[in-house]
Amino acid sequence: MRLTIIKKDNNRLIYLYDLLRALVLRDLKLRYRRSILGVLWTLLNPLAQLVVLNLVFHLILPLNIPNYTLFLFTGLLAWNWFQASLYVGAGSIVDNRELIHRPGFPTAVLPIVTVLSNFIHFLLALPILILFMLLAKIQISSAFLVLPVVFAVQFIFSLGLIYFLAAFQVTFRDTQYLLGILLFLGFYLTPVFYDSSAIPARMQLLYRLNPMVTLIDSYRAIFIHARSPEWLPLLLIGLIVIVFLRFTFSIFQSASYRFVEEL
């Protein structure tokens, strides 16, 4: 079937921007409405993880990584953004049944909304990260200028995965449970609480197929070592995730006509 909508609508971009903004704000407002601590919850969760992991890998099983608190917090923030986006994003179609059924609603914005609102949580925790940096006497360097590139690569990578997962979850509702297990494994296969150099050299290539490895290394280069990340792996990963997003987006689009019938 061909559905041709002919309209002189140069407001389309403004509209999509407004729609994204409205849905992200709705997400954020809903999460913290009627809770005493409000937005502080965003910070308490990684801080609690920080305390526990710090206890384990600093005191009980010392890993002897300098500035371990900062090191750990960097990994946790990046991982939490990734994990929460995927987990919520996979259900973003199934959970928004009534929006999918509205004429003219662009279904593809829903996964973007999830990644964006979790990104805002990352940004809200950034001042604490900077506080840890100052405590560790690390200067904010010009390497911070590269931060948007790293954000963008992680954004695109998460979104690419979510387009695939969300479409899949419409057909198989237990995708979310499977995803829970995969994310649990992912946490250990990503250098959140250890350093990527701890992986033996002969397995490094395989290990680095996980884009999160390069991403977390890049964050650490910026936040801890005050230098630019290694450009080659970052740009290579960037290129790969763009192609990946293009691919999963087309899967999502061709499946999206089906959503209406299956929901």
Added chain:
Amino acid sequence: MTEDAILVEGLSKRFYRYHGARPWTFQELFLRGASWYRKRYEFWALRDISFRLAPGRTAGVIGRNGAGKSTLLRLVGGVGKADRGRIEIRGRIGALIDLGAGFHPDLSGRENVFINGVISGLTHKEVAKNFDSIVAFAELEEFIDSPLRIYSTGMQMRLAFAIAVHIQPAILLIDEILAVGDYAFQNKCLERIAQFKAQGCTILLVSHNTNLVSRFCDEVLWLEAGELKAHGEAEQVVGQYLAEMGARTRARTPDVSGVQTTPTGVELRLNENRFGSLEVEIEAVNFYNTRGEPTRELESGEGVVIEIAYIAPQPIAAPIFGVTITRPDGLVCWDSSTQPDLLPTSRLQGKGKVILHLERLDLVEGQYYIDVGIYQHDWEYSYDYHWHVYPLKIHSHESQKGILSPPHRWEFKDKDY
């Protein structure tokens, strides 16, 4: 090349039904393999529908339940994908379908207006510009900053409708809107839709209400089992549709030779003065005057209570009760029916009574009939309809022509006034 607002060509839509549930989890998929897939069967919700609608025209879509009306409306709105055919749309689409999508009970009315407005296709700026007007239309000024959870269902619907009518669409899709709010608000909505029409908006409207359709629409599409049975001038198609529905009622009328007699001695003869499937039967109809005495005669301007006793041997999904006051020559003087959603129960079974209170009956002197009917919940056919069975005589001091005899007086003023 084409100037149509909506062009639909050879549109077909297929759905699959599965024997048993289709698997929703991996576990079910592994256990059952591909067997569920082989056991599916298809049915066509729409078959080869073609029509075109010129800009500014209003088309009604009528048909029985499951005829494909809503499917057609959704496809035109770009929701879902047709299996064959094509649709061309010219202009921004507004939809009075699934109102209130994205409403959240924990957010305030104001926040919900902004979110729902943007979801409905307005930009943030447009919502801001129309905000006061939206709130005023919904008549919710006092509540707009309260969370939506304290709103009644009616208030939520009003808010949703108010947002929807502030979109400036070139094409408006409407699905059964008249469930919104009280009578006054419904009229307001109809006025607003008439305004859209006057502004040159192209409207596609799905409704069971044939009165509304013939009042509002220029043309009507009649869908029957997924096929376009007729498309033409509103009056004409609605007429054909009603005639066929009437024929269906007669076809469903059982072949009972036994003639019943009402307590007043009128014989009830099927297909003469009684029509319907008799799944629910009218047992008796009684009239009472304001003093509560049974009567068959009234003074003009007096009140009357009409009591309908029914019996439903089988449970029946909430039917519609209707009362019509007619003259012996067939002229309808007054007509009223219950809305199925106002009934206290969703199903009827056994015996019961439905009572209609008329505070005054200002009709001129003469002989009238009270025609009483019980209809299937979406007016598809009648269960039992008694026509010209219950006479009512009205007396008056004055002899008058016409129909109405409202309380009145003449007054004379001096000419120097």
